[in-house]
Amino acid sequence: MNQYIHSFQSEWLKRKRSLASWLVICGAFFTPLIITTSKIVRHSMLASAGRSPQYWENLWKISWESMAVFLLPLGAILASSLITQLEYKNNSWKLLHTTPQSYRVIFLAKLSVILVMMLQFLVLFNIGIYFSGVLPGLLFGVPYPRQPIPYLHFLAENGRYFIACLPIIALQYLISLRFKNFLVPVGVGLVIWILSIAVLHWPYGHWIPYTYCGFNYLKDQAKHHQQFPPIPFALGYFTLFAVIAYILYLHQKEKG
Amino acid sequence: MQAKRLVLQANKACWSKTTARIVYTGFLCCMEQPFLLETRSLSHRFADGAAVLNNINLQVPAGAVYGFLGANGAGKTTTLRLVLGLLKKQRGEILLFGRPLESNRLQALSRIGAMIESPSLYGHLTAAENLQVLQKVYRCPEARIAQVLEMVGLAATGNKKAARFSLGMKQRLSIAMALLHEPDLLILDEPTNGLDPNGMIEVRELLLHLNRQHGITIAISSHLLGEIEKMVSHVGIIHHGSLLFQGSLADLQQERAAGARMILKTSDRQKTMAIMQAQGMQATFSQDAFSLPMPGPEATALLIRQLVGQGVDVYELSPIKNDLEAIFMDMITN
Numbered sequence: 001m002n003q004y005i006h007s008f009q010s011e012w013l014k015r016k017r018s019l020a021s022w023l024v025i026c027g028a029f030f031t032p033l034i035i036t037t038s039k040i041v042r043h044s045m046l047a048s049a050g051r052s053p054q055y056w057e058n059l060w061k062i063s064w065e066s067m068a069v070f071l072l073p074l075g076a077i078l079a080s081s082l083i084t085q086l087e088y089k090n091n092s093w094k095l096l097h098t099t100p101q102s103y104r105v106i107f108l109a110k111l112s113v114i115l116v117m118m119l120q121f122l123v124l125f126n127i128g129i130y131f132s133g134v135l136p137g138l139l140f141g142v143p144y145p146r147q148p149i150p151y152l153h154f155l156a157e158n159g160r161y162f163i164a165c166l167p168i169i170a171l172q173y174l175i176s177l178r179f180k181n182f183l184v185p186v187g188v189g190l191v192i193w194i195l196s197i198a199v200l201h202w203p204y205g206h207w208i209p210y211t212y213c214g215f216n217y218l219k220d221q222a223k224h225h226q227q228f229p230p231i232p233f234a235l236g237y238f239t240l241f242a243v244i245a246y247i248l249y250l251h252q253k254e255k256g
Numbered sequence: 257m258q259a260k261r262l263v264l265q266a267n268k269a270c271w272s273k274t275t276a277r278i279v280y281t282g283f284l285c286c287m288e289q290p291f292l293l294e295t296r297s298l299s300h301r302f303a304d305g306a307a308v309l310n311n312i313n314l315q316v317p318a319g320a321v322y323g324f325l326g327a328n329g330a331g332k333t334t335t336l337r338l339v340l341g342l343l344k345k346q347r348g349e350i351l352l353f354g355r356p357l358e359s360n361r362l363q364a365l366s367r368i369g370a371m372i373e374s375p376s377l378y379g380h381l382t383a384a385e386n387l388q389v390l391q392k393v394y395r396c397p398e399a400r401i402a403q404v405l406e407m408v409g410l411a412a413t414g415n416k417k418a419a420r421f422s423l424g425m426k427q428r429l430s431i432a433m434a435l436l437h438e439p440d441l442l443i444l445d446e447p448t449n450g451l452d453p454n455g456m457i458e459v460r461e462l463l464l465h466l467n468r469q470h471g472i473t474i475a476i477s478s479h480l481l482g483e484i485e486k487m488v489s490h491v492g493i494i495h496h497g498s499l500l501f502q503g504s505l506a507d508l509q510q511e512r513a514a515g516a517r518m519i520l521k522t523s524d525r526q527k528t529m530a531i532m533q534a535q536g537m538q539a540t541f542s543q544d545a546f547s548l549p550m551p552g553p554e555a556t557a558l559l560i561r562q563l564v565g566q567g568v569d570v571y572e573l574s575p576i577k578n579d580l581e582a583i584f585m586d587m588i589t590n
Contacts, residue, residue, distance in 0.1 A: 010392035017380045086378070095376035095433070098340045099393045100366035256342045256372075 007101050007109035015113060020082035024121045027075040031067050032128030035059070039136035046142040055145040056133065060154065063129045064161075068217035069197065072161065073210055075121065076168040077189035080114050084176030085185070094256025107246050114169055122158050157216075163234045164212035170241035171209060177249050206230065209237040290354060291315045292441045292473045293322075293339060298348035300334055300497075308334045309497045312348070316441075316475045316490070321467050323488035323505075324477040325584060331497040332477040333373055336445050340370055353440075366394070369434030370443040375426040379419030383410050383429050386418055387436055394437035404432040408462065423450035431459065435466070442466070442474045448483055456480075460487050485580040495588040505580075512583050516550040517576045523569035531562050550575060 015021045039046060049055060087093045096106060133145060168189070175185040192210045199205035200214050212234045219230075293316035300309040309331050316322040326332045337343045339350055341361055350357040352364035377386055387401040405411045408428040413421070418429060427447060434442055442463075448456045464487050466472045478484045484491075491508055493501040501508060521544060522528045528546065532539045535555065539548035551559065556573075563570055576582065 006392050006395055010389050013385060013389050013392065014378055014381070016385065090376065090378050091374060092376040092378060094337075094340075094342050094372050097342055098365055098368070098370045098372070099390065100362045101393060102362060253344045254342065256337075 003101060004105050004108060007105045008112055011109045011113045012116075014086055015083060015117065018082065018086060020079045020086075020117065023075060023079055023082070024117050025124060027071055028121050028124035029128045030071065031063050032125070032132040035063060035132040036135055039132070040139065043136060043140045043142075046137050046140055050137055050142055050145045052145075053147055055147045056149050057153075059129060059133045060157070063125075063132070064157075064217055067125070068161065069200075069214045072165060072213050073168055073193050073196070076118065076165045077172055077186065077193060079117055079121075080169045080172035081176045081182065081185040081189065083114050083117070084110060084173055085182050088180045088182070092256075097255040103250055104246075107249055111169075111173055111242065114173065115166075118162060118165055118169065122162060126154065126158065160216050160231065161213060163231050163238075164216045166238035167209035167212065167234050167241060170238045170245065174241050174245035174248065177245060206233060209234075209241075290318050291351070292318050292353055293443075293475055294349075294351040294354075295335070295339065296349040296351070298335065298338060298345075298350065300331075300338060300343070300346050307497055309338075312494070312497075312499050313502070314339075314492060314499070315502060316473060318473055319467070319471060320473055320490045321463065321488045322473075322475045322490045322492065323484040324475060324492050324494065325479070325481060325484060325580075326477070326494035327479055327588065330494045332494060333445055335494070336370075336372060336443055336475075336477060340365075340368070340372065340443065342372065366437070367440045368443060369437065369439035369441070371430045371434050371447055372443075372445045374449075375423075375430035377418040377421075377426055377429060377433075379417060381418060382415055383413045383418060383421075383432070386429060387433060390433055390436050396437045400436055400438075404435050407435065408432040409458070424452065424455040427451055427455070427459070431462070440473060442472055442476075444474065444476045446478055447476060448478065448480060456483055463487060481581040481584050491580070493584060493587055500587050508580075508583060512586075517547050518550050519572060519574050519576060520546040520548060520570070521572040522546075522563060523571065524567075527566055527568050528563060531559065531566065531568075535559060535562075545572070547576070 049058075052058065087096060097103075101109075130149075136142075137144065171192075172185055172189050175188055179185060189210075192208065196205075196208045196210035196214065199208050199211060200218065205211050206215065206228045212230045215230050293314065295312050295314040298309055298312040298314070299307070301307050312331070312335055314324075314335065324332050324335070334343065338345055339352070339357070341357060345357075352360065353367060355364070357364060378389065381389070383405060384401055387404065388398075391398060391401055402411065405413075408431055410425060410428055410432065413425070418426065421429065427450060431444070431447060434444070444463075447463075448459050451459060460483065463474055463476070467474055476484065476488070485505070488505055490504050491501065492499055503511075520528070520539070525541065529539065529541070532546070532548065535558065537548050537551065537555075537559070539546045541547075560570060560573065
C-alpha cells in the first residue's frame with residue numbers, strides 16, 4: 001500500500017503543467033463560461049429564472065447538455081491518452097521500469113491518476129455550474145436563486161457520470177499503453193465516440209462502451225427510456241478493459 | 257577547473273551510505289572478488305530470429321569501473337536492457353548482487369542507478385521536479401535533490417524546463433537521476449553521447465570520483481574507446497553479440513603486449529626479408545611495410561645495423577599502437 005501511495009504521488013507530479021492537466025481545467029470551465037456569458041447577454045430574464053422552483057435542476061440540465069454527449073467523452077479520451085502517452089513522449093518507460101516498483105503498482109498508480117483527474121474535472125465543473133448560476137445575478141443585482149441547491153441529487157448524478165466515463169478511460173488506457181503513436185488511441189477513441197453518438201437511438205446502442213454518458217443524460221426522456229441498466233454495463237466494461245490492459249501490459253516483451 | 261569544481265561539490269555532498277559501502281566493498285574484495293552483475297550464457301534473439309547475443313558471460317566485480325565496449329549494434333544496449341529487465345530474457349541467467357534477477361527484481365533495482373541510451377526526462381518538468389518524481393518512488397530525503405543537482409552542476413537551472421536543456425545538460429540530469437538514491441551499482445549506457453570534450457571530462461571525473469571516493473561500482477558502455485580507456489579498471493569487448501574479451505584493463509594490455517608487433521619500411525624489400533629470415537624473424541609484408549613480432553632491444557639494434565650495413569635505407573621502424581582502440585580494432589577485425 002505504501003509503495004502504491006508513493007507511486008501515485010510520483011505519477012501525480014508528472015501531470016503537472018501537462019496538456020492533460022490544462023485540458024481538465026479548461027474543459028471543466030468551458031460550458032459554465034458559455035452559460036455565464038449567455039446569461040449576462042440576456043440578463044433581463046435573470047430575475048424570473050431565479051424565482052423558478054426548478055432553478056438548479058434546469059441549470060444542471062443545460063450545463064450537462066453539451067458536456068454529457070460531446071465534451072466529457074472527448075475529454076476522457078484525450079486526458080487518458082495524454083497522461084499515458086507522457087512516458088512514450090518523454091522516452092521514459094525505461095526510466096519508470098528500472099525503478100523498484102512492481103508492474104502492478106505502476107499500472108494502478110497511472111490509472112488512479114487518470115481517475116482522480118476525472119474526479120477533479122467533475123468537482124471543477126460543479127464549481128463552474130454554481131458560479132454560472134449565481135455570478136450573473138450578482139452582477140445585475142438579482143436576488144440569489146430561491147431554490148436550495150439539491151446537493152444529493154447532484155452528487156448522485158456526478159457519480160453516475162463518473163461511472164459512465166469509466167469504460168472510456170479503461171479502453172483508452174489499454175490502447176495508450178500498447179501503442180507508442182499518440183494518434184492510435186486518439187483515433188480509435190474518436191471513431192468509437194462518433195459511433196456512440198450514431199447509435200444513441202439504436203436499440204442495441206448500449207453495447208457500445210462509450211455511450212453511457214449520453215444515455216445518462218437522456219435517461220429521463222421517454223423515447224430513451226432504457227431497458228438496460230447503464231451503471232452495471234459501464235462497470236462491467238471498465239473491469240473487462242482494465243483486466244485486459246493489465247494482462248497485456250504485464251506481458252509486454254519490451255518494457256522501454 | 258569545472259571538473260574539479262564538480263568533484264569538490266560531490267565531496268561536500270552528504271553520503272550517508274558511502275563509508276559503509278566502501279568498507280563492505282573492501283571487505284568483499286579481500287575475501288574474493290564478488291560480481292555485482294553477472295550473466296551466464298545470456299542469449300537473445302529478435303522476433304525475426306536474428307541472434308543478437310550469444311552466450312554472454314558478463315562479470316562486473318564489486319568496486320570496478322567496467323567498460324563494456326563494442327561498435328554500434330554489437331549488442332551492448334540489448335545486454336544492459338536485459339540486465340535491467342527491460343527486455344524479456346529468453347536464455348541464460350542474470351544475477352544482480354549474487355541473486356537471480358527474476359526473484360529479486362525490486363530489491364536489485366533499489367540498489368541500481370541506470371541510464372539507458374538517450375536521457376529519459378519529463379520535458380515539461382524542471383530538473384528538480386524530475387528528481388522529485390524519482391524521490392517519491394525511492395523515498396530518499398528531499399535534501400538529496402539539491403545535492404545531486406550540485407554534484408552534476410545543474411543547481412542553477414531554476415524553473416527552466418528539461419525540454420529546453422542542451423543535450424549535455426540532459427545527460428547530466430540523467431546521471432543525477434541515476435545517483436539520487438545512492439545506488440551501489442551504476443549502469444550507464446553511452447553516458448557521454450552528445451557531450452562536448454569538456455563535458456566528457458566532467459562526467460569522467462565525476463564517475464571516477466564516485467567510484468574511488470564512494471565505492472560505487474560502475475558498468476559503462478561506450479564505443480568511444482579513448483574516453484573509456486581513461487577511466488575503466490575492467491573491460492568487456494563485445495562484437496556481433498559475442499564477448500571477445502573480459503578482464504582487467506591491465507590484463508588486456510599485458511596480453512596484447514605479448515603479441516605486440518612492429519612495422520618496418522625500407523628501400524629494399526628482398527634484402528630486408530633475407531636479413532630478417534637470417535635472424536629468425538617471422539615477418540609478413542603488406543601495404544609497403546613489413547609487420548613482425550616486436551623483437552628485444554638488442555635484436556632491433558642488430559637488425560638496423562645489418563640493414564644499414566647492406567645499404568638498405570630504413571624509412572620507418574615503429575611499434576604498432578597498443579592502446580585500447582588498436583586492441584579493439586585488432587580484436588574485431590580478426
